[in-house]
Amino acid sequence: MSALLDVKREFPILAQSARGKPLVYLDSAATTQKPRAVLEALRRYYEEDNANVHRAVHLLSERATKAYEGAREKVAAFLNAPSIREIVFTRGTTEAINLVAHTFGRTRVGAGDEVLVTHLEHHSNIVPWQMLCQSKGAALKVVPVLDNGELDLAVLDRLLGPKTKLLALGHVSNALGTINPVRDIVAKAKAKGIPVLIDGAQAVPHLKVDVQALGCDFYAFSGHKLYGPTGIGALWAKAEHLDAMPPWQGGGDMIASVRFEETLYNVPPAKFEAGTPDISGAVGLGAAIDWLTALGLDRVEAHEKALLEKGTALLSAVPGLTLVGTARHKAGVLSFTMEGIHPHDIGTVLDRQGIAIRTGHHCAQPLMERFGVAATARASLGVYNTEADLEVLAKGLTKVREMFA
Numbered sequence: 001m002s003a004l005l006d007v008k009r010e011f012p013i014l015a016q017s018a019r020g021k022p023l024v025y026l027d028s029a030a031t032t033q034k035p036r037a038v039l040e041a042l043r044r045y046y047e048e049d050n051a052n053v054h055r056a057v058h059l060l061s062e063r064a065t066k067a068y069e070g071a072r073e074k075v076a077a078f079l080n081a082p083s084i085r086e087i088v089f090t091r092g093t094t095e096a097i098n099l100v101a102h103t104f105g106r107t108r109v110g111a112g113d114e115v116l117v118t119h120l121e122h123h124s125n126i127v128p129w130q131m132l133c134q135s136k137g138a139a140l141k142v143v144p145v146l147d148n149g150e151l152d153l154a155v156l157d158r159l160l161g162p163k164t165k166l167l168a169l170g171h172v173s174n175a176l177g178t179i180n181p182v183r184d185i186v187a188k189a190k191a192k193g194i195p196v197l198i199d200g201a202q203a204v205p206h207l208k209v210d211v212q213a214l215g216c217d218f219y220a221f222s223g224h225k226l227y228g229p230t231g232i233g234a235l236w237a238k239a240e241h242l243d244a245m246p247p248w249q250g251g252g253d254m255i256a257s258v259r260f261e262e263t264l265y266n267v268p269p270a271k272f273e274a275g276t277p278d279i280s281g282a283v284g285l286g287a288a289i290d291w292l293t294a295l296g297l298d299r300v301e302a303h304e305k306a307l308l309e310k311g312t313a314l315l316s317a318v319p320g321l322t323l324v325g326t327a328r329h330k331a332g333v334l335s336f337t338m339e340g341i342h343p344h345d346i347g348t349v350l351d352r353q354g355i356a357i358r359t360g361h362h363c364a365q366p367l368m369e370r371f372g373v374a375a376t377a378r379a380s381l382g383v384y385n386t387e388a389d390l391e392v393l394a395k396g397l398t399k400v401r402e403m404f405a
């Protein structure tokens, strides 16, 4: 098997040594590295176009506005959103979900209602709903997960009921890599008239996403997991929801007119973007989307699938290692434990060999509890990873075992 993509060279940060060894970066689920195209776009924006958006007639402001709104068009095309009016820039997935909880949630969820999440969720798709339910006297319900890391869809069917005001679920699990059958799940919820929010943080870097084909109501993602900058992300929401939802943060840009007696709000998406936005972040995100699209998400998917298979085989051969999460459909995440060795020790020993993985609960404490562990070690893949990276990881794990044997 030969890796289909060869793009490591386009990522300057990956050329360095770590602890005197060539850096092997296997922490892309936490954040991805940035290709030169993104770094260049950020530099060019600040060197040539930087100004505030939407508010001035001068040339630089015109250019900055064009760049910012141009990025919105790129996000809309990337998700196949019907309209650019449906793209709200946020700080990331967390802020996008909080936005929906504070607006849609606040107006739609009342005492005795239910919000349905799954046991696979990242904390950012649990806590905002828990806070909402607590403040409204509503109940948070949870779809269980099977031993292989797949959702228990039979129970999901039963939990989607007349009291369910929203289903909020992840497209891809950051902790286990499970790819949920979101299209089928959305269809089940919509058949009962239940709106669906999808946390796409771990999906957009790996899979082609089409929000119209999915049929969901909200889709959230973060730029930094998509080879773009930190501090920027987006919420896609159906126009009918954005029109009906109240604003959540007040300030500049989200208004049509302000009087002490009454403020009239702007139309979406401006209604949800109070204050100076992360303009350069949006520009960088647009560049990341261009870069990934040119590479081709089909090829990215094939590349990562091949690496995942190779990594699964290599890690399964390490004595005493147990993979946590063995769903039939997985993205490039290898979560594991090693008998008698704490995940943090695994991470520390690997780090000394220049290998960057993540250890801990991965912001999914309920899921860790479900699998009876406090933490796992997690190697997660990006487009720049190679078979050689996985071989270095496997060798590194053999060293870990030798040290603790």
Ligand code: PLP
Pocket (backbone or CB within 6 Å): 029, 030, 091, 092, 093, 094, 095, 122, 124, 125, 170, 172, 173, 174, 199, 201, 202, 222, 363
């Ligand atoms: N949802 C999932 C599945 C994630 O993996 C993450 C980040 O790890 C988030 C949400 C939160 O993303 P952010 O911290 O960029 O808002």
